[in-house]
Amino acid sequence: AQDDELIDQTFLLTFIPNIQFSPTYAAIANGHFAEAGFNVTIEHLDEPVVVDLIASNQRQFGIVSGEQVIMARFGGRPIVYLYEWFQQYPVGVVVPENSDIETVTDLAGRNIGIPGRFGASYSGLTALLAANGLTEQDIDLEEIGFFAPDVVCVGGVEASVVYLNNEPLQIAQRAEQGECGDVTGVRVLPVAAEVDLVSNGLVTNEETIANQPEMVAAFVSAYHQGLQDVINNPAAAYLLSLDYVDNLPISDDLQAALEAEAAAQEEFLATNPDREAIAESRQTMYDRLHEQFSSEELIQLQVLLKSIELWDAEQLGVTDLASWEAAQNVLLEMGFLNEPLDLEAAFTNEFVPGFEE
Amino acid sequence: MRVSVRDLQVTYRAPGGLALPALGPISFEVEPEQFVAIVGPSGCGKSSLIRVLAGLQKPSSGSAYLNHQPIQEPSSAVGLMFQDSNLMPWRTVIDNIALPLELAGVSKMERRAQAADLIPQLGLEGFEEAYPGELSGGMAQRVALGRVLIQRPEVLLLDEPFGALDALTREQISLDLLQLWQQSGATAIMVTHDIREAVLLADRVFVFSQRPGKLIADVHITLPRPRHSDDMFNEAFGDFVRQVRAAIDRA
């Protein structure tokens, strides 16, 4: 398609540019959006702002987490969840390696950090505790903002609720360099190991679905291809993300190594390997690179690989009602909701490519 | 221009909240080109009268007129010299003097030239670029005088213009003023505490009573013009001075 025929479309992401958003970058850079007829620009905003802009149809697409969708709909915002990006809930509890906290039940009575009593980390913690018969009253919860690595390393808390694909890696890397106080390494207790909660995904509003279903399908499909690209070839994803993410570690050597890995992976993919084989190829790639490069330099690649583990599934993009109900139960438990919602209206798998009920 | 005042009264709010009658009721008429000197006890409303004539303050009752037109607001025909020198501390001497011309839109070169012309007469040579903070009390007063003279107003209102000047300077400057006034054909009303100065300069000397100030004497000084400092040794001069003093003693 010609550039001037493309529809301008903004895509709202939370937070700031980050390697984790590489599926979106891939969908743009690899031309999937353009093929679907979109000229996409990215805007990063706080999650509630993303929700409000989409709900008021000021923008049409964005990514937010599942329980936000439930709460937003509870708060009267007509947004609809289209495509699950994270198949596994990305939150967990990180503890120092040498800690005597081994299971969730060991958390009772401990001093645990959390960014704040809001958002996915709070929901995740509540679900994790509930699954083990605990409540917030059983632990000593401390709000520490998004500074878990700093606070954990200075021994401010005994454990902390974190995003699995980021903070644990940061702490581990500091520990490896001996810059993390007494901490020598970390262990995580993922929420996903205990409960299946609906996680981050692509959303739009009811009006757009009603008026432009084809456009929605095209958009979701393009995003899906981007995600698939990243899962299949993380080295290439890392390279293309350099244009989008400020401060992504890179050097001439690393660039050359990644280019070689990306090309090799292309060839490998041409042999139509199955999902497990691809997963294995990611691990071996990392091991190869790690022989040559420090883990400090590879930390963001590690973040990407850890994220891919949370994204990958046999069928991408699909959510089941059970995970929505699990999330809603958590919210009811926390008092963020005081009555259950018509969850069927909150999401649809209708636009997920290749999905058949 | 003719300046007249009919049943004028100025009343302030006294500290306790009561009315404080400061001036009047007072009525008088000053013919065009006349020179009137006002003498009267401190606090009897002289400055208040000047402010009313300048259009700075509304009378509490009665009215003041310029050529039979009620005074509602400041008029460009009127020049006022305040009791304090009231200079702008951020302007040099020459710029303070030139202020009225600047406000009237006169070009920078022209107004500085006119101001510079006044400097020797005011005895301010060498201080053109000084700031008010660098002047003595008397020098500041001379700058203020320069500022009103440069306007060439048709009505000159002077509130104790020479209070801070020594006897010699005072005499010289007041004679200069006299000359300027005669050339310009302005009407002049001057508040002064110096009876001899009043008699030397004025056609009429108004004597005010204690607060609230009322006109208790209107002494017509019939000494011939132009007048000189020698005139002060005349017998007639002494008579007028005694006449005014007598009125004051009755005040």
Next chain:
Amino acid sequence: MRVSVRDLQVTYRAPGGLALPALGPISFEVEPEQFVAIVGPSGCGKSSLIRVLAGLQKPSSGSAYLNHQPIQEPSSAVGLMFQDSNLMPWRTVIDNIALPLELAGVSKMERRAQAADLIPQLGLEGFEEAYPGELSGGMAQRVALGRVLIQRPEVLLLDEPFGALDALTREQISLDLLQLWQQSGATAIMVTHDIREAVLLADRVFVFSQRPGKLIADVHITLPRPRHSDDMFNEAFGDFVRQVRAAIDRA
């Protein structure tokens, strides 16, 4: 107290950046309990001298002494009345007058009582609670005079204290001052532009030259004390006035 000055010079920086010699070199000695009046042309450094004597300003060269001690900083024995009235606009008349006592730690009741005692003498009855913004020029000056008198200083420095007062008030207040001075045994140095006033009040009249001000005449006024306003009609009085005037004309 004895006030003396030796080779005193005050030099300012002129607008152009050059040195501006404002006063001196000048030397004199004032005996304890003497009353000295200073007359001289505007801008000749009289206020500068007063400021040096008050310890507000360091001389550029030479020194001033109080009882043979060099003056380094303001002394509690000295009372100064500024050329402008210098009142605090947020204080009422009575609180402005009482300020020196307040700073000396006198109780509120006591200092207000003392200030109230001065009010009639200053002719400010009914204005005790007025703010400076509500006063006439002369009234403000009288408040400033009250403020220095309440201190009962051993050395009185007065910079044109009666400039804004009418002749009658002026005469009355200056006679009051004379009486207070006589009772208190203070040394007084007063700048004035009124030669007759200088002669009436002072033991000695200093005549200053044009800038830089130098002492060109020191006229001893040997009229007997206590003096009264009638003294002004004496022959001797007239002689002294003429003597001072002659010195000024030579300035």
Next chain:
Amino acid sequence: MLANVLSYTLNKFISNEKYVLKPRRSVVRRYALIATPLTVLAVWHFITLLELFPVFIIPSPQAVGIKLIAVIQDGRLWLHMGVTLQEVLGGLFLGVSVGMILGYLIAHIPVLEDLLSPIIVAFQATPILAYAPLLVIWFGTGITGKMITGALVVFFPMLMNTIVGIRSVPENLRDLMRVSRASRWQLFAKLELPAAMPVLLTGLKTSATLAVIGAVVGEFVTANAGLGYWVKVARDSYDTPLVFVAVISLTVIALSLYGAVSLLERRLLAWQRRHRLVD
């Protein structure tokens, strides 16, 4: 009524008149104080009536009213308002004291300005996010940290206004104090403070208003109570009426403080209003 107010003020502006009769002004002012809130309420009502924005962005006054009553009844309003009020007052006190003391010193020792201004300006330009970890490490997650952020915000305008206020004290009144041999404390209490009062009070008005946002910023870093925390929680749970309740409560705190300083100003500067004509 608004028309009256406007025509009156316009006249006043145009007539260039110095002396105004006091009683009339007071009446106008009394109207003014309720005029604005009523107007805002009316405009708000019409915005929601005309559905210019979705209700989840601007909810109706009724919805906010209902929420307000609810949080008053369940006591949460007082809880959060109390916490924030404490932080605001603490921050205000701290920031104003430090600002005034430092401002006083700088006004008298100009070289201090050169020595300290780089540090002070740098602090003002540094986002809290950059030193939030230190804040948490040093002051914990309790009320103290918010007082610190409040004080940091408040401090600067107060400092600057103190400097200019003290420096603009007339030199001739300083001379008067010197010849009267005032002690340094008397110089401050009897001259500098009253002379600088208008500018100081303006600094205090500015500070009192900004103290609120300072505390809120602190609560954004980390908190478990307070109106800023409530704004965050309410936004995160998509409860827009609650966001409005929290914001209105913040506004009430700010307006009360501003009003308190204005009253203080009316009292302390009463002498400035004493130059009026009586008819």
Next chain:
Amino acid sequence: MLANVLSYTLNKFISNEKYVLKPRRSVVRRYALIATPLTVLAVWHFITLLELFPVFIIPSPQAVGIKLIAVIQDGRLWLHMGVTLQEVLGGLFLGVSVGMILGYLIAHIPVLEDLLSPIIVAFQATPILAYAPLLVIWFGTGITGKMITGALVVFFPMLMNTIVGIRSVPENLRDLMRVSRASRWQLFAKLELPAAMPVLLTGLKTSATLAVIGAVVGEFVTANAGLGYWVKVARDSYDTPLVFVAVISLTVIALSLYGAVSLLERRLLAWQRRHRLVD
């Protein structure tokens, strides 16, 4: 050298002396301007040397220096600094203009203060978080939005200082302008502006400094370039040296603006320094 500076200033403070010789002061001031940055650098160096804090909280000056050189070389520093500078200048201009105009009107029409202050104070107390969606809807995610947040921060101190500055113009000079029949514009340009200048310049100094943080706050809402955005990016990637580089750059902008206003002040208020004795 620092000891010299201190003893000099102490002497000056204690001696209560009014007349100071100019040249000496200037020299001291020139020292002062480099003394502080050097001291800060030294203290910083010792803090890291003594390992008082972990390096991920306070990195060494060397580490920050290396990072600084790197971002200068790859051009990112200029990119982000340029964006922020643009936002800061835009916000400053907007906020100062609106603040001065509104302040001028309020100073002359007191009832306006009663009518507008509730709205203005309310705005100042409302966290941006609460109206971020409206900000994006109205001004988009580009530079304009950050200018608006900058202007919002800058506006208030400027407004308040304009009000007090204009109100404190001596009444007798107003009378002088009235009898000289000055137009309203002349009244402003020839009297009110110069008379209020010290207070206005103080407002401008405050505003210039706060404009930086205002733009940063805007960048926190949404941005893809700028130093505030960079702080966020650096914190997110746990790159503390980069956080320091970004913060130092912000400081440099703030100090330059502050310095520019100070220079302006020196020029415009030169007349205030003309009361000096020569020896």
